[in-house]
Amino acid sequence: MMLLLFFLFSRSYSGDNRSDPYISYPRSFEENALHYSFGASITIFPRFVVEEEIRQIPMVNFTARYGLPSNVSLTLQISTVFITNVVSAGAMWSYRIGNVSLALTDDFSYWFGFADFEGFDTKTMGLMNRPGISAGIDIDAYKITAKTEMLVLLSQHTYFGSASVGRLKPEISGIVSSIILEQDVWKSTFMSFALRANYARPNYQVWLAFSVQDKWLLFPDLQISFLF
Amino acid sequence: MVVTVSIVLISCETDNSIVVPEFSNGGKLAGALPLERKQIQMLNGIYDVIDGTDQFGKIVVVKQTGNTLSIFTGKNAGLVVFHCGKIDSSLIFEGYWRYTQGSESGLAQFEISAEDNGKSLLRGIPPTMSFQFRGVIGDASSEPTTKITLQYNRPISDTSFVILAHRGGGRNSDRLAESENSLGIIQLAESFGANGIEIDVRPTKDGVPILFHDENFSPRLVDGEYCVGPVSNYTFAAIRTLCTLKNGERVPTLREALDVVLNKTTLSVVWLDIKSPDVIAQAAEIQKEYKQKASSMGRTLDIYLGLATEELVARYKKEDLITSAGALCELSVNNVRDIKAKVWAPRWTLGPLPADAQQMRSEGRKTFVWTLDQREFILPFITGGNLDGILTNYPALVAFEYYAFH
Numbered sequence: 100m101m102l103l104l105f106f107l108f109s110r111s112y113s114g115d116n117r118s119d120p121y122i123s124y125p126r127s128f129e130e131n132a133l134h135y136s137f138g139a140s141i142t143i144f145p146r147f148v149v150e151e152e153i154r155q156i157p158m159v160n161f162t163a164r165y166g167l168p169s170n171v172s173l174t175l176q177i178s179t180v181f182i183t184n185v186v187s188a189g190a191m192w193s194y195r196i197g198n199v200s201l202a203l204t205d206d207f208s209y210w211f212g213f214a215d216f217e218g219f220d221t222k223t224m225g226l227m228n229r230p231g232i233s234a235g236i237d238i239d240a241y242k243i244t245a246k247t248e249m250l251v252l253l254s255q256h257t258y259f260g261s262a263s264v265g266r267l268k269p270e271i272s273g274i275v276s277s278i279i280l281e282q283d284v285w286k287s288t289f290m291s292f293a294l295r296a297n298y299a300r301p302n303y304q305v306w307l308a309f310s311v312q313d314k315w316l317l318f319p320d321l322q323i324s325f326l327f
Numbered sequence: 328m329v330v331t332v333s334i335v336l337i338s339c340e341t342d343n344s345i346v347v348p349e350f351s352n353g354g355k356l357a358g359a360l361p362l363e364r365k366q367i368q369m370l371n372g373i374y375d376v377i378d379g380t381d382q383f384g385k386i387v388v389v390k391q392t393g394n395t396l397s398i399f400t401g402k403n404a405g406l407v408v409f410h411c412g413k414i415d416s417s418l419i420f421e422g423y424w425r426y427t428q429g430s431e432s433g434l435a436q437f438e439i440s441a442e443d444n445g446k447s448l449l450r451g452i453p454p455t456m457s458f459q460f461r462g463v464i465g466d467a468s469s470e471p472t473t474k475i476t477l478q479y480n481r482p483i484s485d486t487s488f489v490i491l492a493h494r495g496g497g498r499n500s501d502r503l504a505e506s507e508n509s510l511g512i513i514q515l516a517e518s519f520g521a522n523g524i525e526i527d528v529r530p531t532k533d534g535v536p537i538l539f540h541d542e543n544f545s546p547r548l549v550d551g552e553y554c555v556g557p558v559s560n561y562t563f564a565a566i567r568t569l570c571t572l573k574n575g576e577r578v579p580t581l582r583e584a585l586d587v588v589l590n591k592t593t594l595s596v597v598w599l600d601i602k603s604p605d606v607i608a609q610a611a612e613i614q615k616e617y618k619q620k621a622s623s624m625g626r627t628l629d630i631y632l633g634l635a636t637e638e639l640v641a642r643y644k645k646e647d648l649i650t651s652a653g654a655l656c657e658l659s660v661n662n663v664r665d666i667k668a669k670v671w672a673p674r675w676t677l678g679p680l681p682a683d684a685q686q687m688r689s690e691g692r693k694t695f696v697w698t699l700d701q702r703e704f705i706l707p708f709i710t711g712g713n714l715d716g717i718l719t720n721y722p723a724l725v726a727f728e729y730y731a732f733h
Contacts (some may be wrong), residue, residue, distance in 0.1 A: 146547050147500040150540075218657070218674035260678010262707040309676075311404075311428050311700045311721075312500065 125202030129168025139325025273299020359412025416441035489716025492521035506572035520726030523596030552728025604642035
């Protein structure tokens with residue numbers, strides 16, 4: 100939190116004249132350019148999956164994007180809520196048509212969760228691939244991006260006490276559609292607002308529910324971040 | 328944006344549609360005489376699937392379940408429930424099939440003709456290795472036409488294992504024909520493969536023990552716009568006036584539930600999941616009363632007070648119930664010994680604990696694990712858990728895995 104306040108303060112009052120930061124907006128980065136964000140997100144779990152068992156706590160997010168030649172960027176995202184953690188790394192290739200920027204993205208996400216408290220001796224982990232496509236438009240410094248990703252679950256393992264089960268069978272486990280707004284909200288304090296609709300089988304966010312629902316469900320997700 | 332917001336709103340919906348089709352006009356059973364339980368029981372066994380492996384997998388378990396006959400398929404946690412009757416010497420089985428962890432279901436109709444073992448089964452002669460149980464199933468309410476042939480393989484060797492149905496038989500999210508913790512679901516539990524049930528007990532404002540899982544009324548469990556917020560804020564009369572369970576049933580009292588268990592089922596175990604310390608003493612009185620009733624009826628019925636928290640254990644001790652009531656304790660084995668509980672019930676997420684379970688058995692206690700729903704997680708407990716029972720939302724799945732494995 101102190102680090103976040105420091106960055107906010109420095110961005111607001113240092114008179115920094117770097118280009119406006121953005122991460123999701125699919126316009127290409129200059130080579131070696133780096134932008135990052137800190138924020139929080141919350142996923143609304145389907146009530147009939149988690150019932151009263153799981154409290155909804157926001158995840159803390161760190162996201163970074165680094166520019167490479169040929170309109171390619173590297174991306175990194177880390178999200179945590181202590182018992183559930185996700186690390187994603189990938190690449191983005193950008194292309195511009197007039198005022199519209201487009202990008203193809205691909206990320207690999209490793210997620211792991213653990214519960215070692217009363218009644219639990221459990222941990223679980225999975226590997227996902229997330230190919231996606233995004234389109235964005237810049238309107239008077241409001242950068243609006245629409246993005247769609249596919250979630251491909253590559254493997255998942257669960258350990259409970261001395262036993263474990265796992266699977267390596269890849270399967271499409273969801274589709275994520277997002278609308279993201281990146282803008283200067285106040286005196287060069289840039290923020291990102293993302294609304295996502297995860298249309299997926301019960302996903303890593305609710306791993307502790309051990310749901311057997313084979314239905315695809317909607318998990319709305321709201322993320323707010325400060326951009327640097 | 329509009330699309331996204333719409334999606335967000337849609338996501339708040341729950342799907343409680345019922346997927347149990349019925350034959351119009353009662354089907355062939357409308358003109359049939361009922362079969363006796365012992366006649367149905369003769370069909371118990373493990374069967375190889377000759378026709379229908381796509382739907383049912385390679386083997387199935389066929390078992391008499393109260394007044395019904397059920398087939399547990401393992402594949403997709405499948406279940407077939409038949410009502411049974413006879414016309415002359417032909418045996419008629421009609422009902423439904425469904426994948427209990429999915430939405431697919433349909434009608435099912437099997438028959439054993441008089442010439443094809445019908446007469447011999449009615450005379451009490453059990454099926455031989457050559458016996459085939461044949462019929463058809465369909466999709467949804469359409470006429471069943473998909474052929475199913477089951478070849479008798481071997482008998483079921485052990486039926487003493489306790490398969491406990493969660494919340495009386497299953498959760499609302501599993502789209503059952505009756506609501507969770509209702510009188511109706513308790514009557515269906517056996518046909519799902521259970522021989523015991525777990526029900527949730529909490530007090531109303533005026534101290535009436537009712538069956539209700541959540542601390543609060545919400546659209547997840549009830550219909551009725553004036554029933555919102557803590558259950559403990561409402562008197563029993565208000566609850567009965569203001570709301571119903573999701574399928575229109577009344578919120579039942581513990582007494583009503585145990586009356587149903589005693590008079591309308593052959594269930595042998597009831598796990599009362601006590602949700603509030605304030606209801607322990609009353610639940611213990613009712614437990615004692617119904618154990619006596621069961622005894623006077625010649626029924627074997629174990630009723631346990633389920634204690635899941637330190638707070639409940641403390642109240643249990645304070646009320647001096649250790650010697651008079653039978654408890655099921657979800658805490659450590661030391662807690663179990665401390666309150667002389669009859670059952671230890673660890674959460675499955677601790678993994679199989681065969682040494683502790685064996686120790687409990689040597690002390691004359693049982694071990695039930697909860698709440699196991701996934702096939703891959705169930706197997707390690709059945710094969711190496713030293714368990715006496717499993718609590719599940721899918722009794723059909725546990726029944727298949729247990730009976731097929733043993």
